[in-house]
Amino acid sequence: xxxxxxxPSTLSASVGDRVTITxxxxxxxxxWLAWYQQKPGKAPKxxxxxxxxxxxxxxxxxxxxxSGTEFTLTISSLQPDDFATYYCQQYNSGGLTFGGGTxxxxx
Amino acid sequence: xxxxxESGPVLVKPTETLTxxxxxSGFSLSNARMGVSWIRQPPGKALEWLAHIxxxxxxxxxxxxxxxxxxxxxxxxxxxxxxxxxMDPVDTATYYCARIRTAYAYGMDVWGQGTTVTVSS
Numbered sequence: 001x002x003x004x005x006x007x008p009s010t011l012s013a014s015v016g017d018r019v020t021i022t023x024x025x026x027x028x029x030x031x032w033l034a035w036y037q038q039k040p041g042k043a044p045k046x047x048x049x050x051x052x053x054x055x056x057x058x059x060x061x062x063x064x065x066x067s068g069t070e071f072t073l074t075i076s077s078l079q080p081d082d083f084a085t086y087y088c089q090q091y092n093s094g095g096l097t098f099g100g101g102t103x104x105x106x107x
Numbered sequence: 108x109x110x111x112x113e114s115g116p117v118l119v120k121p122t123e124t125l126t127x128x129x130x131x132s133g134f135s136l137s138n139a140r141m142g143v144s145w146i147r148q149p150p151g152k153a154l155e156w157l158a159h160i161x162x163x164x165x166x167x168x169x170x171x172x173x174x175x176x177x178x179x180x181x182x183x184x185x186x187x188x189x190x191x192x193x194m195d196p197v198d199t200a201t202y203y204c205a206r207i208r209t210a211y212a213y214g215m216d217v218w219g220q221g222t223t224v225t226v227s228s
Binding site: 001031032033034036038043044045046049050051053055087089091094095096097098099100101 | 144146153154155156159167168169170171203205208211212213214215216218219220221
């Protein structure tokens, strides 16, 4: 199975900061990667699919990049509503796996 | 409007079989390139994908849980059912269903609210 490793696991940042979260796959997954945001007690929300495609309705301050084994989610200017946990998710040969999550906290 | 809603027991006993139902609206389970996934999240832990099923009845399961899971669909009822056998306290979690789209590189664009299942005697 493909393992997904996210870093950091926790990130402290301030409103207006540029934030980058990394996700590494244990083997190449081309661009079969999605990013989600989850707030406490809520279902995850799709932000990015196909590594860099922005889901409809998601603010443009969110962007994704990468291919192969290394991917990043960037928030260009952190807003109060962005404090949450973020997960990457890969698809390969019929199976999916999530990363361990990155919690973005208020500094 | 696309919605998914999970239903099932709140409490199950160890060794019992869990049956969860996902009822969808706003799209058809016969729609090509769309399917339904099940995902769970133990309290305070990360998301874990369990299984998915597509309109052509293509199914896929988590390698670690494959022996315990069965996914099926009833297109006429707009329902997807997941069964998990031999439940254990470590299976206590919130269980979500979500629409999965091949056009989104198997991203999941709409999620249910989740249903919490506790495994305890």
